[in-house]
Amino acid sequence: MKKTVHGTQYSVLSFLLVLVGVTLSPAQQALTKHGPAAAPELPANVVTLASPSPLYEVQIMVRAGSAEDPRGKQGTASLLGRMMLEGGFGDPKYPVTKEKLAEITRPWGEAAYPQVRVEKETTTFSMTVPRDAFPQFVARVLKPMFTQPLFLQAELERIRKEALVGIRSNLRFEQQEQLGLLALDDYVLQGTAFGHLAQGTVEGLQAVTRDDLQAYYKQNYHAPDMFVAASITDPGTLKLLLSSLPTSAGGPPESRRTKATTPTLTGHRLLIITQPNAIATGLHLGFPIPVRRGDPDYWPLFVANVFLGVHRDSFGRLYKDIREERGYNYGDYSYIEYYAARPYALFPPPGTPRDQQYFSMWIRPVGHPYAHFILKAMTWELDNFIKNGMTREQVEAAKQKARTLYLNYADSKGRQLGYRLDDMFYGMKDHAYLVDMLANIDRLTAEQVNAAIKKYLQVANLKYLIVTSESMAQKLADDIATDSNVQSKTPAEYHISEPAPPEKQKMLAQDEEWKAYKLKIPRENITIVKAEQMFESSAIPGVK
Amino acid sequence: MKHLSLGAAVCLLLLALSASAQVVPQRRSVLAHKPAKPPAKFFPYPIYERTLGNGLRILIVPTPEFKNMVSYTTPVFAGSRNETEKGKTGLAHLFEHIMFRHEYNGVAGGYQDMMDRLGCYNNAFTSYDITFYHPFTFAQNLVGPVQTPQGPAPGVIELEASRFKDLKLDQKTFQVEAGAVLGEYRRIYSFPAQKMIEQMSPVAFPNHPYGHTIIGYLDDVEKMPQAWDAAWQFFRNYYTPNDVALIVVGDVNPHHLFPAIEKAYADWKPVPTPKIPTPHEPRDEKPVHVDWEAEVAPRLMVAYHTPAFHPGTPESAVALVLDELLTSRSAPLYQKLRYQKQSVTSFATYTSPVSTDPHWMLLGAELSLERFQKDGAKYVDEVRYDIVNGTEALKNFSKDPNAARTLEVIKSKVKNDFLAQWDTTDSIAETLATFYRFNRDPHVLDTLLQSVEELQPADIDDYAAKYFNREGRLVGTLWHGPQPPDTAPKKTEVR
Incomplete structure (x- = not known):
């Protein structure tokens, strides 16, 4: 039932996996020079890998993270990431709340509830969904989540509260090693847009408003500007997946994207x-x-x-x-x-x-x-x-x-x-x-x-x-x-x-x-x- | 990494057991290289099984889509549960470290050097009931000699057989490694939850080794450099072919591997393993409080004594879905605490139900520091009341008109969680090892999933009525400061 071979879907994957065997074989090493055999019709921001699994894996990267946080509002990207999942979406009269989202995805497994990771330069969503449930997943979860977020105020307050506990208690006093590692990240990058925690600062988190989330979303959640990687090779299913990404947002021109500025360091x-x-x-x-x-x-x-x-x-x-x-x-x-x-x-x-x-x-x-x-x-x-x-x-x-x-x-x-x-x-x-x-x-x-x-x-x-x-x-x-x-x-x-x-x-x-x-x-x-x-x-x- | 609620528990199952401490009857080698039973119904890969004359059981699971990768794993069916001597806790974990210092061919560090030379990722972990060694490498490295840029090396099969059969190390190396364990202790105990578990365990299990944590007590860890003889005794007792299995998962051909494995392990002599008594534990525990040095969010843990795991039984099937019923996003109790009342900022299960002996289910909540500063221990008491009531209410699970439907959804979730988890050769081997130990049944995962499929709402009621009650309960708290005497969690019925 599980590991059936799905025809041509092996193209990219089999190539990738063959390379594992490259270890000692010069013939196989030569293969690496040709790069991956991406299907020609795919948009430039999409990559697919075939898999025999009965579950599809999908990862979607927004090319913006905490470096894009507005001044004094450190934590915007991080709060927004969680609000996309838990802040309600879809029809405002019948919103998909976090409870509803859990209920919809429950039979499909824990991994079908999307995960989000907000970093300094990126925000990445990932999920794993049974193949036969995927059309439903797109219609009921992915598409409304990306295109009709509601940013419910009560959820913002709840998530903000939890984020503050995350810093004030967990990070500062409970996890010595993580404290050192994240503090070094801030310390080395001080003076640049990367010099604050991806999860935000106490002052910043307290200052973020619903409008800030909406503005950030409009500016950065923009389909042509997102990267997609999925274990989906069926063209129809892939098209369905891509149709779920937000297209109405303006998106930042390339020149406005935060550029890395190397911090100076002496002595x-x-x-x-x-x-x-x-x-x-x-x-x-x-x-x-x-x-x-x-x-x-x-x-x-x-x-x-x-x-x-x-x-x-x-x-x-x-x-x-x-x-x-x-x-x-x-x-x-x-x-x-x-x-x-x-x-x-x-x-x-x-x-x-x-x-x-x-x-x-x-x-x-x-x-x-x-x-x-x-x-x-x-x-x-x-x-x-x-x-x-x-x-x-x-x-x-x-x-x-x-x-x-x-x-x-x-x-x-x-x-x-x-x-x-x-x-x-x-x-x-x-x-x-x-x-x-x-x-x-x-x-x-x-x-x-x-x-x-x-x-x-x-x-x-x-x-x-x-x-x-x-x-x-x-x-x-x-x-x-x-x-x-x-x-x-x-x-x-x-x-x-x-x-x-x-x-x-x-x-x-x-x-x-x-x-x-x-x-x-x-x-x-x-x-x-x-x-x-x-x-x-x-x-x-x-x-x- | 994915956050799986039940899946996470299943991952932890690595915390499994050595169901039978008695010696497995010696068997003659089975020569037929074919799957031990007809193809599995749920587990998606064929399993080839063979038992050597010394009792060593070998499972080979070909998974060709993980091209040229293989996990060559050795579960030892002993963990901190097998540390019965007072003052000698932490030996199972210490031995996990020691095994990497094997002097292969009489050369200090020789074993690890050869594994490095081969290009082998090499790691292990210890739980209450099992110690799991899981080298991960390119498939051609299993059988030697292997030509490497640093010269020829023996294969992984020979290197692994050598350290398990014939461990060699010098006492000084042992002492240095014992020092490294102290570093690990320091690292772990900056976590409040760990400290609570360390202090609640001996109260819940004063007579069983589950009364100490896997890493051991600080006093014992500090004295580990002097535990040379006790550590060797532990090794001799449990690192024996009848208390160990080999589980090989990857892009391999079982017909080629069996002869090489048999050649390497056949002369490993079995010894009887000591029996671990399962004493009756008292049910009149005092509440446990930890005074944390810093002003952190308060923690509350509610534990219930739970039965030993037996794959395929209704009780164990219930144990596999408890997480989903109590601490998953869809669980009524979780939603009440996190969403409706917002009285906690996290609520999770800290234990695996897959336990050799009767153990516990530990529910942990993180509370709001701000509210605690305002309302004090009364607030903690309120959360305790909610957790206890929510958990013990499961004895009426079947009375909910949606119970049957909810249970069907949960069954679907459990299956998909298992499938999602088998995304690496390592995780396939770990899951198999976790459950295989109980009855040495290679098709145990099918049995397990079948028992989940057959669950009825009344099974939940029965389990909860039997185990989730005042007699089986233990409560722990942690905050900055002592426990105020007047508002301390009481052992009275909260309803």
Whole structure:
């Protein structure tokens, strides 16, 4: 019943999947040069992938997110995203309320209730619907939702209230790691349209009105300006899907779209955020980089980063040195792109593309006494990585690990579709990220990888961010500024018995080198804020 | 990621069990390579099953549309439920970490190096009842030797067999890894819900290992570097072919794989696994309160003792739809709390019903800080009243004139949730492992869905009357500050 083959629907999918087999076969590698075989009649903003599943998967990306929030109304895009689903739609006399929406979609499964993800530059809707229910789904849900939103005031108030709890309570006081990660995103991008939380700020959320939502909707929810990826290859069904998108809205001319503005950054700066209940200290650093998907240096830098700190994997050097060899924490990673949904997601969720990217490092919480030491260690690791680069063997090993990531990135139809949305965002529809990934990795040389490290990574201009407990912050700031009280684990704490074996002697010597490494963060460049001061507005108190 | 209400519960089912702690009778290898039963009615893939002479059961599920991908998974039917020794909680999870440090061929880190060399994504998780290892790789990496850019490597089958049969590691490595678990503890316990579950568990289960959380108590986690002997004992007890299965899902040919698997695992010696007693738990629990250090939105949890899961039974079929009846967007209780009264900002089920021994259903709500600051614990009491009444009202489910229709819609939803969830080789293997353990029936998913299909409204009434009552209830609260004595949740009937 389920996995029947639907005739010609295999075209694009089978191509994509065949490429998984590219791993070792030169003949198959050659295939990647031709790009995906998109059906010629499809509009430029639509991609389809065939699937044998009895469920259709649909993802729709609006090319606007929180960067488009009106001044002082941070949170407009985010509230609007949820209001599209829960704010009522259709005939105002008989609106499809959130309760009605749940009732309509219930027999089709949880995934038929649309999900929305609002990011800084995009808003993405996704849903999975049984094939035989799809016409009904379009008529009763998708079309009225996109074309006749009602923005019911009572729902706005309810959603606003929940959004405020999300910041005031959940983010500030309950999720130390997420607080650090999202605060770094604001901190590095400060002074640009991207420098506030995608979910909004407390002041902004309080200021958003129903009119703001309508204006944002009119300006940005515009069919020709949206991207669609679906596991639908039947032309009639596809036409039905596309007919559900809003066409009456004006849409922004290309010139009005928010352009990425690279934030400026000089010297070393540190923001310390305090939580009353932090039982350990989380460490981050970041700086903007101009590389994004589609750039020639993207893949060399990708492979370099896999070696330094691939997310949630024991392969990276940071992980090996800080967690595996020394046991300071749960994990240590680095990134060349914004990575949404941390700390939970094991792999980057697609559908979160950005024009403005930054390099970052994330050291998961370590015991308070070691925070200063590990801050030095992470910086030394980056510095050393830039100075020494990678050997040929290391590049080959990292390439192999990078090709393994392909498996995870492409493991489901939903992910494959999400990457196709991103491809359209980055203007690489004909050089699809996943389709070309293995071939792009295979052809890299050590020289290209090392050149990318030298060209884009640096330690001269860094923004550091620490999340720690209130009682630790002041002393930590002073210690860092004065380069004092640097504490590592003792040999006993490392469980090293005397006499220390040679590899442990080497490790201890390395610790000494880390301790001696100079961070050069003057006290005036260190700001301490309480968690409750974060995300109040676009500004971070005390940070220019 | 999709947010599935029932689907999410099903995902968590990874929290399943080792139904029988006794040794599986040794069997001779089944030589016929054919599906164990006629083609499945609901599960969309064929399942090839074989049992080795040492009791190791192997399921191979070819899924050719995941081209060249394969999940080579090993569910160990033991989890934190099997930690019976006081002061030694968290060992199942610790061992999950330790397994990655296997010294293949006597080389420190040798196992993981070879997996990296192959290009194998390698991860695992631990739940109350199961520990699940799930390497994910290109199909040609299963049988070695495999030529890689770093030289030849053994196949994944040999590497996995090696660490399960013949784990080698040095005590220092063990101690460092035990330190990493402490980091994980720190990370998890910045979440209020986790802290509440940690403190409510021993009150609900003073005599059973469900009384501690999967990661273990902080004291025990801190002492883990000294738990070398206890950890090995845990390994010897439960990492044995009769308490483990192999579930391989992907673009593979079972006829090629069975001989390679048999060759690698046939000499693994089985040992009897200890029985876990299922003690009677008291029903006179005191309310639990957590004083959180920061001013957060208050939390309320209402738990009910629930029965062990037995796939195919009406009770277990009810357990699979409870989420939908109580905490889904369409559930009357959810709508009352979130939409009509807006007294909570989130309301969800925190537990999986797929449990080896009698466990609990934990309903959690997040309340409004603003209202709490105004109305105090009275407000929390009001929400508790609504949750308790809404849950216990299910004993009258069939009296609703729409009950039959509602149940039919829910059945359709459950099926579509299962289908939507099987979107990766990993998730197919996980779901299968979760339910297969109970009776070692490869067609258990069909049995399960059939039992859901056959549910009648009166089954809901019966379940609720039996389990959702004052005797089975436990309430937990969390906010900044102590629990005020005069307004503390009382154990009196709220109706």
